[in-house]
Amino acid sequence: MFTQAMLSPRHPVLAHIVPVRRCNLACVYCNEYDNHSDPVPTSEMIRRIDRLAALGTTIITFSGGEPLLHPELEALIRTIRNHGIIATLITNGYLLNATRIKSLNEAGLDQLQLSIDNVTPDDVSQKSLKTVDRKLELLAQWAKFDVDVNCVVGASLCNPGEALTVARRAWSLGFNTIVGIIHDGSGQLLPLTDDQRKVLEAIMEGREPTFLSFTRYNPFQVNLARGMPNDWRCRGGSRYLYICENGLVHWCSQQRGKPGIPLLDYTREHLDREFKSIKPCARYCTIGCVHRVALLDSFREAPRETLARLFASRREPNAPTEMPLAVKLLTWLFLPPKQDGRRKMLTQLLTRGALRLFGLRR
Ligand code: SF4
Ligand code: SF4
Secondary structure (H helix, E strand, O other): OHHHHHHOOOOOOEEEEOOOOEOOOOOOOOOOOEOOOOOOOHHHHHHHHHHHHHOOOOEEEEOOOOHHHOOOHHHHHHHHHHOOOEEEEEEOOOOOOHHHHHHHHHHOOOEEEEEEOEOOOOOOOOOEHHHHHHHHHHHHHHOOOEEEEEEEEOOOOOOOHHHHHHHHHHHHOOOEEEEEEOEOOOOEEOOOOHHHHHHHHHHHHHOOOOOOOOOOOOHHHHHHHOOOOOOOOOOEOOOEEEEOOOOEEEOOOOOOOOEEEEHHHOOHHHHHHHHHOOOOOOOOEOOHHHHHHHHHHHHHHOHHHHHHHHOOOOOOOOOOOOOOHHHHHHHHHHOOOOOOHHHHHHHHHHHHHHHHHOOOOO
16 A cells, blocks of 8 residues: 555545445434435445546545445455455444454455444443443454554543543554544534543553554644644545445545545546645544545655654654654665765665565566
């Protein structure tokens, strides 16, 4: 994914696609579900997946509603994998059991993200550790795919400290965590309280850093936690696509109707146009997956500056960067200053070798 994203800005890196808008839960803050829609017919979903493949999409994620309500989700996952595309899934976890996890294994699912809002169910959300803890154990036991737990922090959730409890449980089972911030109906930041900010930072701090981990190094969330805007280019409609249940392409789940073009009619010209389009909602946007995709382009366009931003100290704005040793070494190898001719030759050789290793160049 990373290598392809570096080689070309003209394909979608990540597409979220909705196979069914219906959900088995009813979280108070959510505007992405109903309680009655039928699943999108499998043949139609396959047409959409084929179109995403033709556009060169690298990752396709099922979101909803609750995607596990689609009766032929595994067949859809197989279709994605047959195209050589990474298949991932966002779920509330309620419908998981050992049999379903094994069938997702067999279908070739690459990654699953399970979102948890609190420890015990309340009036706002039933996506609770108490109700899905057994599902987490089953995932730890049977899943052959990666599991990420999204620990949600936000205005409408009563006890911010519960997100940390959720994160600790996820870590104890060996899962990765990400922190989601609840947004308003257009994707914008709802101001966090001091307690919520501290919890968000504690979860980002809590894990040992892994190489290029967005969990730990996420400048977008650091700024948002402080109530500060982000200066970035959202590539919704281009590098990131949101495909609703009606098969229309939107910038994201919170900006429907822009551009609102059927996926089957979506072309590279649309991708190019939206790559350049300015999104007025960008400054206080909380949509983490679109931030992460934008970081790839930012890295492709200005690698040294992006790394400096990525690893900037979170504690004090002007303190030295916290770049891990491995990243320092790779920066030295692959991003030499322009005047260093010998290192440039070494870089070219290493780059060619890496591209061959990934099967992207003979
Ligand atoms: S489980 Fe997810 S899709 Fe369903 S209502 Fe809650 S947030 Fe929305
Ligand atoms: S900046 Fe992009 S991802 Fe964020 S709300 Fe706007 S269109 Fe959606």
